Amino acid sequence: MNIMHTMASETRITQAPKRRFYSLELKLQVVGACSQPGASIAGVALQHGINANIVHRWLREHSQGTLVNRPQTxxxxxxxxxxxxxxxxxxxxxxxxxxxxxxxxxxxxxxxxxxxxxxxxxxxxx
Known part of the structure; x- marks a missing residue:
């Protein structure tokens, strides 16, 4: 019986995963929706098609003051x-x-x- 290590296979696709970009407006909109009374962070994330962990990070950044609407000049x-x-x-x-x-x-x-x-x-x- 031969066991093949698939990670070393030469047929493996070498394309890097694409990273998603979320605009500051969307981030602030999601953070605002999460701050509504009775809002579920997981529910808001699901509505927007975003992983809940990312929304938690945005909430943390917003509370630290690093997620602010600064106009880029x-x-x-x-x-x-x-x-x-x-x-x-x-x-x-x-x-x-x-x-x-x-x-x-x-x-x-x-x-x-x-x-x-x-x-x-x-x-x-x-």
Whole structure:
């Protein structure tokens, strides 16, 4: 009798599972529905086709203040290919600071790589 390990099979599909995205408006609507008197969290989740564990996480984030309706604003950045003035400091860099809840991230990027920094920032904000 041969026992075949199916996880090592070469016929296994290597497609990654797709992650669902829920808009902030939907999250706030579900949290509001759960806060109604007599509302069942599992029932509200079932009505919206969402796993109840996700709704519990949204409720926790809402109570911690991390699930709020903050308008996202786009700040256009223009980069010119013009040469830098002779008085520019060779050690000058681009500094990006991101703060979320109790976490703060600071990124220093060389000024000469401004275009690469803009591309990286666009990818991160998507």
């Amino acid at each position: 786009f700040v256009p950045v223009t980069l010119s290919a013009a040469t830098e003035p002779a008085t520019a400091q060779p050690t000058a860099d681009i500094r990006i600071e991101v703060k979320r809840a109790n976490t703060s991230i600071v990124v220093h990027w060389p000024l000469a790589g401004g275009a690469a920094c803009a591309q990286w920032l666009r990818e991160c904000l998507q």
